[in-house]
Amino acid sequence: MKFSTRTRCGMRVLVGLAREWEGEPCSVRQMAAQEGISAKYLEHIMTQLRRAKLVRAVPGHGYRLTKPPGAIRINRVVWLLEGSKHVTPCRVGGRPCQRSRRCVTRRLWQHVEQCVDECLSKATLADLCRANGKCK
Numbered sequence: 057m058k059f060s061t062r063t064r065c066g067m068r069v070l071v072g073l074a075r076e077w078e079g080e081p082c083s084v085r086q087m088a089a090q091e092g093i094s095a096k097y098l099e100h101i102m103t104q105l106r107r108a109k110l111v112r113a114v115p116g117h118g119y120r121l122t123k124p125p126g127a128i129r130i131n132r133v134v135w136l137l138e139g140s141k142h143v144t145p146c147r148v149g150g151r152p153c154q155r156s157r158r159c160v161t162r163r164l165w166q167h168v169e170q171c172v173d174e175c176l177s178k179a180t181l182a183d184l185c186r187a188n189g190k191c192k
């Protein structure tokens with residue numbers, strides 16, 4: 057399983073914002089330069105995070121988290137940026153595919169989804185900061 061570039065970049069940026077939780081807001085240009093990605097691409101990610109109320113824009117200054125880093129679970133961020141928590145397209149849109157009744161792998165994919173979600177739900181942005189020794 058591979059997470060998208062959008063998710064990987066978004067997670068790194070959120071960890072950066074978590075490190076600055078009590079500091080100044082960070083601009084898109086600043087974050088993009090730190091992560092080596094285009095500001096335009098990052099702006100799309102930030103819009104998605106803002107709509108989900110994970111970050112808020114501070115006019116003229118940049119972005120901040122809307123909640124303390126310990127209150128933001130990684131599974132929420134990943135599934136938001138991935139667009140779905142389904143590992144296979146057989147369950148997209150909430151409906152099983154036409155082969156679901158006879159599919160020999162369906163239960164496996166459901167189990168994988170459950171395990172991944174369970175693992176990601178145990179971690180927060182604060183945990184990622186602490187794991188890197190860079191949390192305020």
